[in-house]
Amino acid sequence: MLELKDLAVNYGSINALHDVSLTVAKGGIVTLIGANGAGKSTTLRTVSGLLKTRHGSIRYEGEEISHLPAHRIVQRGISQVPEGRMIFANLTVRENLLMGAYLRKDRNKLGHDFDSVFEIFPRLKERAKQVAGTLSGGEQQMLAISRALMSKPRCLMLDEPSLGIAPILVKTIFQKIVEINRSLGITILLVEQNANLALEVSHYGYVLETGRIILHDKCDALRANEKVKSAYLGGH
Amino acid sequence: MSSTEFIQQLINGLSLGAFYALIALGYTMVYGVLRFINFAHGDVFMIGAFCGYYLSPRLLPHFTGWLTPLGPVTVLILTMLICALLGITIEKLAYRPLRSRPKLTVLITAIGVSLFLEYGGQFVFGADPKSFPELMPDRALEGTGALTITTTQLAAFIVTVILLVALTLIVKRTRLGMAMRALSNNPTAAALMGINVDTVISFTFGLGSALAGAAGILFALSYPSIDPLMGLLPGIKAFVAAVLGGIGSIPGAAIGGIILGVVETFVGASAFSTYRDAIAFSLLIVILLVRPAGIFGRVQPEKV
Numbered sequence A: 001m002l003e004l005k006d007l008a009v010n011y012g013s014i015n016a017l018h019d020v021s022l023t024v025a026k027g028g029i030v031t032l033i034g035a036n037g038a039g040k041s042t043t044l045r046t047v048s049g050l051l052k053t054r055h056g057s058i059r060y061e062g063e064e065i066s067h068l069p070a071h072r073i074v075q076r077g078i079s080q081v082p083e084g085r086m087i088f089a090n091l092t093v094r095e096n097l098l099m100g101a102y103l104r105k106d107r108n109k110l111g112h113d114f115d116s117v118f119e120i121f122p123r124l125k126e127r128a129k130q131v132a133g134t135l136s137g138g139e140q141q142m143l144a145i146s147r148a149l150m151s152k153p154r155c156l157m158l159d160e161p162s163l164g165i166a167p168i169l170v171k172t173i174f175q176k177i178v179e180i181n182r183s184l185g186i187t188i189l190l191v192e193q194n195a196n197l198a199l200e201v202s203h204y205g206y207v208l209e210t211g212r213i214i215l216h217d218k219c220d221a222l223r224a225n226e227k228v229k230s231a232y233l234g235g236h
Numbered sequence B: 001m002s003s004t005e006f007i008q009q010l011i012n013g014l015s016l017g018a019f020y021a022l023i024a025l026g027y028t029m030v031y032g033v034l035r036f037i038n039f040a041h042g043d044v045f046m047i048g049a050f051c052g053y054y055l056s057p058r059l060l061p062h063f064t065g066w067l068t069p070l071g072p073v074t075v076l077i078l079t080m081l082i083c084a085l086l087g088i089t090i091e092k093l094a095y096r097p098l099r100s101r102p103k104l105t106v107l108i109t110a111i112g113v114s115l116f117l118e119y120g121g122q123f124v125f126g127a128d129p130k131s132f133p134e135l136m137p138d139r140a141l142e143g144t145g146a147l148t149i150t151t152t153q154l155a156a157f158i159v160t161v162i163l164l165v166a167l168t169l170i171v172k173r174t175r176l177g178m179a180m181r182a183l184s185n186n187p188t189a190a191a192l193m194g195i196n197v198d199t200v201i202s203f204t205f206g207l208g209s210a211l212a213g214a215a216g217i218l219f220a221l222s223y224p225s226i227d228p229l230m231g232l233l234p235g236i237k238a239f240v241a242a243v244l245g246g247i248g249s250i251p252g253a254a255i256g257g258i259i260l261g262v263v264e265t266f267v268g269a270s271a272f273s274t275y276r277d278a279i280a281f282s283l284l285i286v287i288l289l290v291r292p293a294g295i296f297g298r299v300q301p302e303k304v
């Protein structure tokens, strides 16, 4: 469904990605793990059209999309939940969700979509009129995910959804990610530093190290891999 | 100061302030989405006044009988449209190519655009002041007792209120208005929502410039001598009003404009009238010492 091939990206003279290739199969959950600064966020930002590629290709549903601006990428059905959530703090929860639906043409169906995200995250319903900046970290993450869902994506990319969230909520959020994949049929590309959790919920995994993919395999195999164990799973 | 005199000065101050507010909104909205001060904004206001000057004699004679009141309204609307187009064009030609450059570069470009409009204006319109035509009969309203309220003041007040209400509705309720707020809140997230950032920036410039154009006409109604450099001082004062209210905040610009207008008018009516501008600016310094981000502003760390 989504295929990156030999992707290279730089910030000025700094090369952040070197020949990254990865494939996300339709209907699955693929995870991209790696240490801080490995280039995970850069990868997602590039797919979303926020960064330009130096070379390489990004194909989505068979079409090249690497030259498209960010708003066209959303239009194609790829939505991102960015690192640090980036909710619109001055807007209400409801307005944040409306922004997520910015490109939707079928605006008469929005009511139904509000209901369906509230079904996944009931807590947001109680807080619909609240200014988003006043939500807790976990609630903001729920809002960021719901907001991304409002565009009706077929592919959802999440950048470190566990970052800065109370541990008990992290479990819930990951359960919801699995639920979104299973019951809504949305393909997921999950970026995480928390490799344990990510490999647990995903089907296939890629390991990124200083801008290069050094390893990829089924998640079960990666969890058994000695190198992954010692470098990313805390050695046990 | 008697109470009648007090109320009189308050009315004068509010009408001057409302007019600063109209210009200040343009500064603050553009700052909100681009984080830079569009120094050419005061000159769009000047162009607004000149649009009124050239349009009125051509349009007003066509509106006779019961259509007469529609004449000035048409002049106002056309002026706003022309200024909106001007603002959009300035952004597209001068600022957009520099979007990823340091803010200082854009700031200097804005000063260049401002000088271009001022001296281009002198070239095209002539440097000598022109007297602005009467768009409507200017006389004192009756039945206001000892207070003097002119028809021009009343019309300017009504127009300002309508424009402020319309702007609030646009920003709060419409899809583009909401996109504008989202963009000023977090540009990256706005792009990830599928918001076409260029469109929203054009929209913001159009909206702000239309208000400045309207302010140009309202100003020229009360002070009917116009020239290509007339945008300088009101431009700076409206900028001060925007900073006073908290740059980036829409209600802040409105309140900041009103405060500045009222203070300026009261000082102007007092024994210290020669120090009018000095005192108004001192007020700015005092408020910013107490609240560095302005009345409605939030101190936010510079985003990386």
Ligand SMILES: Nc1ncnc2c1ncn2[C@@H]1O[C@H](COP(=O)(O)OP(=O)(O)O)[C@@H](O)[C@H]1O
Pocket: A011, A014, A016, A034, A035, A036, A037, A038, A039, A040, A041, A042, A043
């Ligand atoms: N805006 C930027 N400008 C310059 N370098 C950057 C920028 N953002 C990230 N980098 C660099 O690119 C590399 C990859 O960063 P990033 O993709 O954010 O890593 P990760 O998400 O895996 O932690 C890092 O070395 C980082 O310092």
Ligand SMILES: [Mg+2]
Pocket: A037, A040, A041, A042, A083, A159, A160
């Ligand atoms: Mg990251």
